[in-house]
Amino acid sequence: xxxxxxxxxxxxxxxxxxxxxxxxxxxxxxxxxxxxxxxxxxxxxxxxxxxxxxxxxxxxxxxxxxxxxxxxxxxxxxxxxxxxxxxxxxxxxxxxxxxxxxxxxxxxxxxxxxxxxxxxxxxxxxxxxxxxxxxxxxxxxxxxxxxxxxxxxxxxxxxxxxxxxxxxxxxxxxxxxxxxxxxxxxxxxxxxxxxxxxxxxxxxxxxxxxxxxxxxxxxxxxxxxxxxxxxxxxxxxxxxxxxxxxxxxxxxxxxxxxxxxxxxxxxxxxxxxxxxxxxxxxxxxxxxxxxxxxxxxxxxxxxxxxxxxxxxxxxxxxxxxxxxxxxxxxxxxxxxxxxxxxxxxxxxxxxxxxxxxxxxxxxxxxxxxxxxxxxxxxxxxxxxxxxxxxxxxx
Amino acid sequence: xxxxxxxxxxxxxxxxxxxxxxxxxxxxxxxxxxxxxxxxxxxxxxxxxxxxxxxxxxxxxxxxxxxxxxxxxxxxxxxxxxxxxxxxxxxxxxxxxxxxxxxxxxxxxxxxxxxxxxxxxxxxxxxxxxxxxxxxxxxxxxxxxxxxxxxxxxxxxxxxxxxxxxxxxxxxxxxxxxxxxxxxxxxxxxxxxxxxxxxxxxxxxxxxxxxxxxxxxxxxxxxxxxxxxxxxxxxxxxxxxxxxxxxxxxxxxxxxxxxxxxxxxxxxxxxxxxxxxxxxxxxxxxxxxxxxxxxxxxxxxxxxxxxxxxxxxxxxxxxxxxxxxxxxxxxxxxxxxxxxxxxxxxxxxxxxxxxxxxxxxxxxxxxxxxxxxxxxxxxxxxxxxxxxxxxxxx
Numbered sequence: 196x197x198x199x200x201x202x203x204x205x206x207x208x209x210x211x212x213x214x215x216x217x218x219x220x221x222x223x224x225x226x227x228x229x230x231x232x233x234x235x236x237x238x239x240x241x242x243x244x245x246x247x248x249x250x251x252x253x254x255x256x257x258x259x260x261x262x263x264x265x266x267x268x269x270x271x272x273x274x275x276x277x278x279x280x281x282x283x284x285x286x287x288x289x290x291x292x293x294x295x296x297x298x299x300x301x302x303x304x305x306x307x308x309x310x311x312x313x314x315x316x317x318x319x320x321x322x323x324x325x326x327x328x329x330x331x332x333x334x335x336x337x338x339x340x341x342x343x344x345x346x347x348x349x350x351x352x353x354x355x356x357x358x359x360x361x362x363x364x365x366x367x368x369x370x371x372x373x374x375x376x377x378x379x380x381x382x383x384x385x386x387x388x389x390x391x392x393x394x395x396x397x398x399x400x401x402x403x404x405x406x407x408x409x410x411x412x413x414x415x416x417x418x419x420x421x422x423x424x425x426x427x428x429x430x431x432x433x434x435x436x437x438x439x440x441x442x443x444x445x446x447x448x449x450x451x452x453x454x455x456x457x458x459x460x461x462x463x464x465x466x467x468x469x470x471x472x473x474x475x476x477x478x479x480x481x482x483x484x485x486x487x488x489x490x491x492x493x494x495x496x497x498x499x500x501x502x503x504x505x506x507x508x509x510x511x512x513x514x515x516x517x518x519x520x521x522x523x524x525x526x527x528x529x530x531x532x533x534x535x536x537x538x539x540x541x542x543x544x545x546x547x548x549x550x551x552x553x554x555x556x557x558x559x560x561x562x563x564x565x566x567x568x569x570x571x572x573x574x575x576x577x578x579x580x581x582x583x584x585x586x587x588x589x
Numbered sequence: 590x591x592x593x594x595x596x597x598x599x600x601x602x603x604x605x606x607x608x609x610x611x612x613x614x615x616x617x618x619x620x621x622x623x624x625x626x627x628x629x630x631x632x633x634x635x636x637x638x639x640x641x642x643x644x645x646x647x648x649x650x651x652x653x654x655x656x657x658x659x660x661x662x663x664x665x666x667x668x669x670x671x672x673x674x675x676x677x678x679x680x681x682x683x684x685x686x687x688x689x690x691x692x693x694x695x696x697x698x699x700x701x702x703x704x705x706x707x708x709x710x711x712x713x714x715x716x717x718x719x720x721x722x723x724x725x726x727x728x729x730x731x732x733x734x735x736x737x738x739x740x741x742x743x744x745x746x747x748x749x750x751x752x753x754x755x756x757x758x759x760x761x762x763x764x765x766x767x768x769x770x771x772x773x774x775x776x777x778x779x780x781x782x783x784x785x786x787x788x789x790x791x792x793x794x795x796x797x798x799x800x801x802x803x804x805x806x807x808x809x810x811x812x813x814x815x816x817x818x819x820x821x822x823x824x825x826x827x828x829x830x831x832x833x834x835x836x837x838x839x840x841x842x843x844x845x846x847x848x849x850x851x852x853x854x855x856x857x858x859x860x861x862x863x864x865x866x867x868x869x870x871x872x873x874x875x876x877x878x879x880x881x882x883x884x885x886x887x888x889x890x891x892x893x894x895x896x897x898x899x900x901x902x903x904x905x906x907x908x909x910x911x912x913x914x915x916x917x918x919x920x921x922x923x924x925x926x927x928x929x930x931x932x933x934x935x936x937x938x939x940x941x942x943x944x945x946x947x948x949x950x951x952x953x954x955x956x957x958x959x960x961x962x963x964x965x966x967x968x969x970x971x972x973x974x975x976x977x978x979x980x981x982x983x
Contacts, residue, residue: 207636207637209637211630211633211635211637214629214630214632214633214638215628215629215630215842216628217624217625217626217628218624218625218628219625220625223624223625230611230612230617230811231611231612231613231614231617232611234609234610234611234612235608235609236605236608236609236806238608239605239608239923239925240911240914240915240918241605241914241915241917241918241923241924242601242918242921242923243601243603243605243923244608244923272667273666273667273668273671273813273841273844274667274841274842274844275841275842276829276831276832276840276841276842277667277829277841279831280828280829280830280831280840305831306830306831306832306833306840307830307831307832307840307841310830310831310832310833310840311830311831313830314830410842412630412842417624417844417846418842418843418844418845418846418847419667419813419814419844419846419847420813434674434828434829435670435671435674435828436674436700436701436704436705436707436708437670437673437674437699437700437701437704437705438670438700438701438704439700439704446670446674446700446701446704447667447668447669447670447671447701448609448668448669448670448804448806448812449812450667450668450811450812450813451812452811452812452813453812453813517634520634520635521634521635523635524634524635524636527636529633529635529636529637529638530635531633
């Protein structure tokens with residue numbers, strides 16, 4: 196063997212944790228026994244089934260503790276997208292009023308909400324889309340103004356997946372409750388909290404939400420598992436029918452390993468929340484300051500104060516963000532333009548950044564999202580690479 | 590350490606492979622790297638995303654080869670239940686005719702089809718339910734008689750999950766094609782093939798189906814993954830909206846590990862099909878003969894000839910099947926009464942066996958389903974235990 200073989204494969208720098216996260220070792224370990232060993236179907240009544248059922252119910256309890264909810268308010272699904280679909284279609288399909296139902300949501304939602312809202316409109320529902328303010332935040336007053344007697348659902352994301360802004364969910368919850376009390380109408384509040392668990396509190400009572408979407412694959416859990424919190428008494432119809440699992444709201448054999456993994460990943464997120472938020476906020480502010488210094492015309496997209504600790508989203512005017520992503524990839528650095536979750540038709544332009552009235556930034560912004568694996572040195576490597584990348588990506 | 594510690598934990602005998610299967614070692618190994626190592630989101634454009642996308646597309650190709658279909662005719666979902674829902678709702682929701690749409694299905698379908706059919710009826714669709722013959726088989730002529738001009742979908746399961754009968758899908762496909770040509774109507778044929786891949790051929794052209802549901806968790810793959818085959822040109826609307834994954838028909842981040850696992854599990858099933866079918870047919874016939882000898886009043890539920898190699902479903906008049914399952918469980922043997930997939934409301938009675946006009950057998954039948962782990966000795970242990978169990982379970 197030649198000594199030439201001893202080169203080390205260069206480690207890549209992953210800075211797109213908002214798109215997905217690797218499964219933590221602890222999560223993988225917890226899932227392990229549920230593939231081949233404890234493989235029973237929770238619907239069966241002998242030992243293997245009882246073991247599987249127990250694992251699912253323990254996971255439910257763990258998550259309920261984190262959300263401050265009842266166990267039976269947790270419905271496991273196959274993804275965040277499915278959870279959001281269940282929340283929106285579930286409420287719409289169980290609506291029995293005479294007037295066409297009305298829902299209120301925002302122009303910066305993830306497609307899992309935005310596209311459902313479009314589809315609801317296509318079948319005759321009324322949809323009001325609220326713009327965020329120039330900081331990318333959805334204000335409680337803008338939601339309040341959109342409420343009508345026939346409004347049956349408000350859906351506002353907790354933290355935005357692209358620009359990392361954190362919406363005032365408690366305040367929005369409060370104006371919705373006040374409106375309901377004043378008018379005596381039935382009106383639910385859903386939040387897509389997929390980006391929240393690593394950095395933000397999830398207590399559903401203090402948030403004041405009736406429905407909350409979570410996705411394991413954004414919190415270092417497995418892909419293919421999500422959940423919907425649905426407050427007791429929320430009137431929902433399923434989007435899938437069958438064996439009647441998950442309190443009749445989500446049929447299909449439970450993904451036992453995935454559910455066990457999701458619970459552990461949410462526990463880990465809760466345990467490390469403060470520490471991770473502190474460390475990544477420091478790195479975030481350091482990177483933002485450096486980039487704004489490197490590029491005098493650059494600007495931060497979205498609020499600086501109400502922002503996820505791991506999100507850096509910067510507009511560098513004149514830069515072709517799509518090209519910059521390719522160039523950075525060639526250097527071994529993974530970042531995103533817009534978000535991974537746009538629909539194909541939207542191409543490389545960001546509808547979220549357009550909603551900030553920064554149209555020119557929609558194709559010139561990079562999303563850099565950090566995570567558990569990110570070190571200061573990774574950011575330094577990125578900062579060092581940026582000037583020549585930006586020069587080339589015109 | 591006392592020698593007393595050296596007792597061996599008694600191995601259980603699992604005889605409910607129709608409810609779910611353990612993940613094969615080869616499948617688990619193939620999935621392994623996609624949890625924490627190649628964890629990218631297939632929607633992203635840098636290396637990690639490209640790797641994930643490649644894995645998904647390779648899995649799609651592998652499965653297409655097994656089905657004799659095009660890759661782009663495979664839509665990955667979260668379960669067999671979701672696939673069946675997508676097939677039925679997908680066709681119904683894309684229907685634009687003036688008359689109420691009509692679908693034809695059977696009284697022995699899995700709830701994933703049966704409950705959707707009910708829900709379709711509840712929203713104004715017309716549903717014809719076909720009874721099987723006394724052998725538990727759905728005949729092509731009975732389907733032919735039910736077809737009408739406004740029929741847009743026929744859904745007949747390939748192999749029944751409870752009594753293991755194998756329906757004449759080719760023949761049914763043929764009469765449907767003939768009807769379509771004769772009348773010039775648009776009409777799709779869906780088969781729920783969840784129980785088929787371990788023992789039956791899956792070529793969609795020779796089966797003559799437009800839509801086919803498969804579930805990884807019944808073929809020694811992971812829970813939480815399924816797929817729908819949809820022939821090119823089939824008009825479907827999604828049941829979930831979002832990022833537009835899976836050709837716009839199933840939004841949500843792809844369960845990369847699960848999809849990779851499903852492909853390997855189907856490959857293994859195809860490779861070992863003949864061998865497994867031969868061995869288990871022998872064990873099945875051996876067990877059936879012995880049980881019918883042990884209990885002179887016992888009878889086999891469903892056709893003997895057109896039957897899955899792993900399915901033994903026997904009525905022992907007077908036996909309380911639910912109680913027998915509990916008693917066998919206490920002896921370390923897992924079998925089922927009815928199926929694991931009934932809805933809760935149905936309790937312990939089997940609607941499938943009722944459909945055979947053997948009403949008294951609906952609560953007195955045991956489903957014994959074998960699999961890759963089953964040995965002749967397991968069957969002998971069961972046979973030895975049965976007489977006293979049946980005596981007690983009255």
